Amino acid sequence: MRETLLGRATRFVTEHNVVVLVVMVLLTGGILAGIPQLDTSSQSGGTADQFEDVDRVQKSQYIEDAYGNATDDESTRTFDPVYVWNEGGNALSKESLLAGLRYQQAVTENETVQAALHDDGIQGIENLVGARAADGDGSLDAQIAALESMSDSEVEAVLGRVLDENPRATQFLPTDHEGTTSADRRTLAVLDTTVDSETREDAESVLYEAATERSDAGFFMLSSDAYDEATSQFFGEMVELVLPVALALILFILVFAYRDIVDVVVGMTGVVLSVLWTFGLLGWLGVEAGLMSIIPVVLIAGLSIDFGFHVFNRYREERGPEDEIRAPMARGVALVATALVLVAATASIGFLANLSNPLPVIRDLGVTVTLGVVSALGIFVTVVPALKISIDRTLERVGLDRRKAPLGHGTYLRPVLEQSVTLARRAAPVVLVLAVLVAASGGVVWTQLDQESYQQADGDVAEWKQQLPGPLGWEETPIFEQQRHVESVYQPANADDAIQSEILVEGDVTSPSTLEAIDAGVQTIGQEGLLIDQARTSARDSPLTAMQRVAAESEEFAAVFAEADTDGNGVPDQNLAEVYDALYAADSETAGQVIERVDGEYRSVLVTLSLDADFSESSAIAPKLDDGAAVMADDGQRTATAAGPIAVNEAVLDNVIDGVVTTMLVALAAIVLALVVVFRLMHGSATLGAAVACPIVLVVGLVVAAMYLLDIPLTLLTALLMSLVVGLGIDYNIHIGDRFADELRGGADSVSALRTAVTGTGGALLGSTLTSAGAFATIALVPHPQVQSFGSIVVVALVTAFVVSFLVLPSVLLLWSRYAGVSLAVSTPTEEPTPQD
Known part of the structure; x- marks a missing residue:
């Protein structure tokens, strides 16, 4: 055939x-x-739908089905923060507050911004100070005029009174702010979500451009425009620096090899x-x-x-x-x-x-x-x-x-390649045992690899990369430092902007301990510093907080609420079914947002927490949410499942990584089977196909071990690459194994066939390794950990595949020829083609 x-x-x-x-x-x-x-x-x-077998995903879908209609966000506004970071200075000085008012004046004169603004307009501490200085006049002109007429000390005095008397001021300042000086403040531009998205996007662009023009005064935004600009700069610099270096390296190696x-x-x-x-x-x-x-x-x-x-x-x-x-x-x-x-x-x-x-x-x-x-x-x-x-x-x-x-027949390269044959002749069993031990090490450290959804860029660029001449130099992108700074000093502007984490409590939700267990669970999470605590911003929404709101407006429900609280701690601890009934009677819409009632039966309750956290911290936050949920479950009296985006994200990552193991095993089995069948058909030996395929396990083990040593975490991208390693790692083995079989079929003995296979394909494999690995190695120039991890894994896979094919495979083939080898049919030469024009 x-x-x-x-x-x-x-x-x-x-x-x-x-x-x-x-x-x-x-x-x-x-x-x-x-x-x-x-x-x-x-x-x-x-x-x-793709992860419907994951428990947290199922609970998340259950929440959507049971509470979706009741908890649909009816808010018609969204917040776009404009930050002022006056490092080493005072963002609350008269000069800085005036700059904030003039910024507002400039953007509100724009028709697009006017069309997109919510009735709440643009709000900042500069408005609170300006309005107080202008005797309550809310116009920007009056506020600017009032501050301009005051001395620095007078402005500071007004600021102090605002901070003491107006709780709204805290949402514009860092979490730990004290006194009348601060390096940071923020202004909140409130946009109307009922306006078409194109108008809002155009308004956001105006806000961003105006803030960028005032960057010398510390103004910046973390809007989509800012990230788009950073992304454009990133890809532009990658094309200007990495691509030319990679192409130059490839061409150099190709010219040298060919x-x-x-x-x-x-x-x-x-x-x-x-x-x-x-x-x-x-x-x-x-x-x-x-x-x-x-x-x-x-x-x-x-x-x-x-x-x-x-x-x-x-x-x-x-x-x-x-x-x-x-x-x-x-x-x-x-x-x-x-x-x-x-x-x-x-x-x-x-x-x-x-x-x-x-x-x-x-x-x-x-x-x-x-x-x-x-x-x-x-x-x-x-x-x-x-x-x-x-x-x-x-x-x-x-x-x-x-x-x-x-290639491979030169004075210097051929002797080096032949050493692998000498090693196989003298110590094949030792090489094989060591290979098995090394492969096993990869399996041992697999469970020790860090798991992250993604590796977040930090924006740091090595100094030597910045000093490269002309267009080759990288420029630091300030957005990453700004993002880290904002996350470290501010809490979300309001609950809508925070990451929401739902905890679904199911089972006997009418037992007396239910609400106290839920309250204790929330406190457990709060003690970890995960909940936002800004004034005027609710960090939690639960049956208890809903009852407190309704009790403040309904005397009839307030009486039922108080009667059910036997120990006076503000949490009902008896007759909860009656309390739920009264809550539904007083305000069914509010009750439906936190308590599920079907045909008069109470099936679950929902706790929603507003987190002062970031998705990059998911692996650390998810266990803390589970701890709080365990308190709510109260030793198994109920079930409580954290089902918010962070918890679901971690569960999905675990599912994907578990799937990678399955995928690799399936791929390995399929590759072994394919080589067994093909080598049986093409060369008359199924066992030779198995021998050629076996070293791929060592390649996978070495890559995992390298990830552990290089501190490369398991992310969605690196998990994908682990399965691709199987496809990359078998390449070199096939070339040597097929050439070895060809030489045996030609009548050569096993050692001669192995020597010809190694030297005949060695030059090509070495050239391929140097070219591909060198090109991927240039990715290290990219200042992004996710991209660097990708390049590192591929380089390790290519290099280890080459090393395994020349240090381990020859020993495997020689042992096969001694103990499992069969006589391969000697091939007959084909008729040579007739030259034609």
């Missing part, structure tokens, strides 16, 4: 190279027509076409290609470069001093095509295993990389050989000799 299918295919490509190029150009045009149809929308991270500019150009043509084919196919198939498409691009480029090394290297090996071009190219491509097909098939298995992942973005990435691998295979067994033949024949007709020495 191998001779008929691959032999005939390669024979046609090499004999009819011009026809092949014409056909492939037309086919490429058709495929590239799919690029304009490409869906480049932002790829979602998944919805509850020592031939023509092969470099032909190889890079194949790489570019492989990437373009991928996106064209994505367009035709309707697969999303969002921001994370950079991952498949670099992976496909790396695999394409690897394919090119093997095609060119095998051709150079096959071409003798008297050979014309077509025959050795046909032999070389036919021989290496087996390994390329195996690499494409096994890599695709590893990538497609991600179809079992509940995250659509990860499933799409698996499909994208698989399409890229298939595209690269098609390009490098058709276009690249045909183009190589066409160019070399043209150059040789004008007198240029196109014979080149194969």
Whole structure:
């Protein structure tokens, strides 16, 4: 089968190279027509439907179903804070307060802002001080005039009275503020959510631009415009610095390895076409290609470069001093095509295993990389050989000799590569035992890896990166420092802006201890410093707080509430069913927001907490929420489940990471099975296929161990990459294993076959490793931990795959030949193609 299918295919490509190029150009045009149809929308991270088997997600959906209609946010306003950070100065000075009033004056004169503002307008401590100085006049002109007419000490005196007498002032100042001086304050622009989104976005842009113009006075915003500008700067600098360095490094290694500019150009043509084919196919198939498409691009480029090394290297090996071009190219491509097909098939298995992942973005990435691998295979067994033949024949007709020495046969490299064979001959069992121990270490440290949803950028840029000349230098983006500063000194402006965490309490919610247990649970969480405590801002919403609000307005309910409180601590502790009935009778809408009643039966109660926290702290916060929920459960009398976004986020991350283990196991099993079947069909030995596949476990173990040593956490991205490591790690083993089988079938003994396999493929594999790993290593230039983790994992995977294929696989193959080897059928040479024009 191998001779008929691959032999005939390669024979046609090499004999009819011009026809092949014409056909492939037309086919490429058709495929590239799919690029304009490409869906480049932002790829979602998944919805509850994808994680419906996760308990917290189920509870979250239950809350939506049971309380959704009652708790729908009817607020018609949203807050856009404008911050003033006067580091080393006083943001409450007369000058700074006047700057705030003039800022408000400038933006409120804009028609778009006027149209988008809520009736509450723009509020800040400067307004409170200005209005008091202007004897209650609320106009900005009057406030500015009043402050301008006062001395600094007079303004400070008015400020002191405002801080003492007006509790609203605290929401504009840092949490721990004291006195009449502060480096920070904020102004809240209140926008009307009933206005169309385009008008609001335009108004936000006006607010941001006006704040940016006053950056020297400490003004800034953390709006979408600020993040868009930072993102644009980030990608612009990455293109200006990382891309040129990566391309320069790739070209340098290719030129050094090939020592031939023509092969470099032909190889890079194949790489570019492989990437373009991928996106064209994505367009035709309707697969999303969002921001994370950079991952498949670099992976496909790396695999394409690897394919090119093997095609060119095998051709150079096959071409003798008297050979014309077509025959050795046909032999070389036919021989290496087996390994390329195996690499494409096994890599695709590893990538497609991600179809079992509940995250659509990860499933799409698996499909994208698989399409890229298939595209690269098609390009490098058709276009690249045909183009190589066409160019070399043209150059040789004008007198240029196109014979080149194969990689790995040099004076210095060949002896180094042969050392792995010597090691296998002398200590194969020892090498195998050590390999098993190292692989096991990866399994041990897997549970010790830190887990994070994502790695947040800190904005820090090494000084040497900033000092690079011209456009290559990175500039620090202030937004990350500003964001950290805001999170450290402020609480959310109001409960609507805070992260909400729901705790669903189910079971016997009418037992006497229910409300006291809930109150104790809330206090437990509050003692951890997780709840906002700004004046005029509610940090919690529960049956107890709802009852307190209704009791303040209804004397009849207040009487029932007081009667049920036997110990006078303000928490009812008897006849709770009657208290719930009275609450529904007094204010059914408020009651429905916190207590679920179905056909007169009370099934659950809901506690909603406003957290002074950030999603980057999810792993630390989720256990504290669980502790509070455990108090509410009161030793199992009820069930209490934290089901807010932070708790759900952590549960989803755990689910994804658990899924990665399953995905890797499925991929490994499928790859082993595929190699067993293919090696049985192609080489007559199923056990040889298993021997070639086994070292991939060591690669995975080494990558996990490296993540532990490099402090790379498990995130949604790195968890995805762990499954892709399976597809990357098998590549080198297949090339050596297939070449080893070819040499055995040619009549060589096991040691000679191993030596030829290692030296014959070694140069190509080393060149591929240096090129791909070097390109990925340039990602370390990017000052973003998530991107650096991505680059580090891929580099480690490539390097360890190379090391394992040359230090461990030879020992495995030699042990196989001694104890499990079978006589492989000796192949007969195929008829060489007839040269044609």
